[in-house]
Amino acid sequence: MRLAALCSGGKDSALAMWRAVKEGHRMEKVVTLFPRREDSWLFHHPNARLAGLFAECAGFSFLGVESSGEREKEEEELEGALRGLEVEGVVSGAVASTYQRKRVEEVCRKLGLEALHPLWGEDRSSLLHELLEEGFEVMVTSVSAEGLGEEWLGRKLDEGTVEELLERSRRYGFDPAGEGGEYETFVLSSPFSRRRVEVVRARRIWKGSWGYLLIEEARVV
Numbered sequence: 001m002r003l004a005a006l007c008s009g010g011k012d013s014a015l016a017m018w019r020a021v022k023e024g025h026r027m028e029k030v031v032t033l034f035p036r037r038e039d040s041w042l043f044h045h046p047n048a049r050l051a052g053l054f055a056e057c058a059g060f061s062f063l064g065v066e067s068s069g070e071r072e073k074e075e076e077e078l079e080g081a082l083r084g085l086e087v088e089g090v091v092s093g094a095v096a097s098t099y100q101r102k103r104v105e106e107v108c109r110k111l112g113l114e115a116l117h118p119l120w121g122e123d124r125s126s127l128l129h130e131l132l133e134e135g136f137e138v139m140v141t142s143v144s145a146e147g148l149g150e151e152w153l154g155r156k157l158d159e160g161t162v163e164e165l166l167e168r169s170r171r172y173g174f175d176p177a178g179e180g181g182e183y184e185t186f187v188l189s190s191p192f193s194r195r196r197v198e199v200v201r202a203r204r205i206w207k208g209s210w211g212y213l214l215i216e217e218a219r220v221v
Contacts, residue, residue, distance in 0.1 A: 012093030
């Protein structure tokens with residue numbers, strides 16, 4: 001099946017794409033919506049504009065579209081971004097967000113496309129370990145949960161980090177995959193390609209109990 005992937009450049013959308021490719025689907029386009037609001041309900045905000053670098057590393061065509069980030073408009077903006085693409089389906093990285101899944105499926109229904117959610121309902125620990133086993137290089141780019149402080153910004157996922165993340169999620173009660181927005185990530189390299197994104201310059205933006213890593217310069221190497 002010819003697919004478009006909804007991709008923020010984060011771990012879940014990247015892993016969903018990888019699974020779809022392994023199953024024999026053809027990835028025609030990586031689609032990212034850039035919300036102007038930090039509190040977008042449907043799309044990731046921190047460093048979303050770098051998703052084009054992820055797509056370049058993976059060797060996929062990229063479409064970036066501006067979004068208001070306003071809850072009542074985002075579904076319509078997503079429909080506009082997907083309309084006219086020569087694809088048969090859309091793949092998303094939804095794991096547990098019913099809000100995200102329902103809106104993607106509604107847009108796909110209107111456009112006559114199939115909606116694929118390869119990660120839906122899966123065990124969070126298994127997904128995190130799968131990322132490591134498959135060779136993804138993942139960086140934490142935002143945190144907004146008790147138990148995840150400023151020191152997590154810029155950390156990369158490895159066996160030790162994942163185990164610490166799982167332990168903290170049990171202690172503080174947040175979703176270990178970040179499905180409630182507790183943290184967000186950016187994929188620096190993946191099994192799609194030998195090229196990777198290198199962060200040249202970044203700084204932490206901390207706002208008391210939450211914050212994000214602002215990547216000011218990055219390049220493909």
